[in-house]
Amino acid sequence: MDAFSIPLELQDSVASRLQDMVLETSDAEEFFQELAIFSASLLSPRGAEIFCNLSVVRHKKPVTVACSTARARTMDELQYAFGDGPGLSAMRTGTSVHVPDVSREHRWPQYIRAVADHAVGSILAVPLQLEGASTAALNIYASRIHGFAxxxxxxxxxxxxxxxxxxxxxxxxxxLQEARDNLEAAMKGRTAIDVAVGVIMAQNRCSQEAALAVLRKASSSRNAKLRDVAAGVVESVSPNASLLTHFDE
Structure with a gap:
């Protein structure tokens, strides 16, 4: 890899833009999408149309976390369907995979035939270094053959x-966002259950244990989650109630 193929000032500009993306995007999904679009813009060869996506393998399952166009997502989904392709190979080997001319490529024959039907001429898949067992790749597709010098x-x-x-x-x-969302849901569910138990205790003049037993019985008979049954109880006595936890912003 020749670092001088990108001028130093442009390298600094790219690094600054990547940092800004992290700071300016509101969540991980938006960040990944911005990264895919920026990749397509920065890496487009002169006079050629390209589209990009970001693929990640976590827990042995490949997923597309972002794409610059819907067409790019389709290319990834084809790889997953056939179980192999340039992006998956790049993630598996940790080395770049270049397909200069799709019509002359003999690796991954099923995938290549499917890609050719979508007017893709050449492909470049570049691995990204992540942590632990996670792997990722930047997959770049060009409409013309020999799209990447x-x-x-x-x-x-x-x-x-x-x-x-x-x-x-x-x-x-x-x-972190996923963990926060899960914890927030658990806390709100716990709050709904506590309030519903109080409602049942007041209505039935029973103990806390008896009220909780009523909730559990309703949950079992309706085949519904306990927190959903509890939320229904609260809604029945106070339709406009807002159950607050310290997570509410």
């Missing part, structure tokens, strides 16, 4: 190196 490949690899740290941070933010 050697300098384009070097440029994409340098960009992947720069964006890997930002992507790792984005994935950490996604995990």
């Amino acid at each position: 050697g300098s384009d490949i070097a440029r994409a690899e340098l960009f992947a190196e720069q964006s890997s740290k930002t992507l790792r941070l984005g994935l950490r933010l996604a995990r």
Whole structure:
């Protein structure tokens, strides 16, 4: 990889833009989407149309976390359906995979035939370094054959190196956001149950244990979650009630 294929001032500009993305996006999904769009804009060879996506393998399952166009997502879904392709190979081996001419490519024959039907001429998949067992790839598709010169490949690899740290941070933010959402849901569910128990105790003049037993019986008979039954009880006595926890903003 030739770092000088991208001028130093542009490298600094790219690093600054990646940092801004983390700070300016409101959640992980928006960050990944901005990264895919920025990748397509930065890496487009002169006079060529390209589209990009970001693929991540976590817990042995590949997923597309963002794409610059719907067409790019389709290319990834084809890889997942056939179980292999340039992006999956790049993630598995940790090395870039270049398909200069789809019509002459003999690897992954089923996938290549399907891709050719979508007017893709060439493909470049560049791995991104993540943490632990997680792997990722930046998949770049060009409509024309030989869409990526050697300098384009070097440029994409340098960009992947720069964006890997930002992507790792984005994935950490996604995990933190998921944990926060799960905890918030659990806390709100617990609040609904506590309030519903109080309502049943007041209505039936019974103990806390007896009120909770009533809720559990209703949950079992309706095949519904306990917190959903509890929320229904609260709604029945106070339709406009808002159950607050310390997570509410």
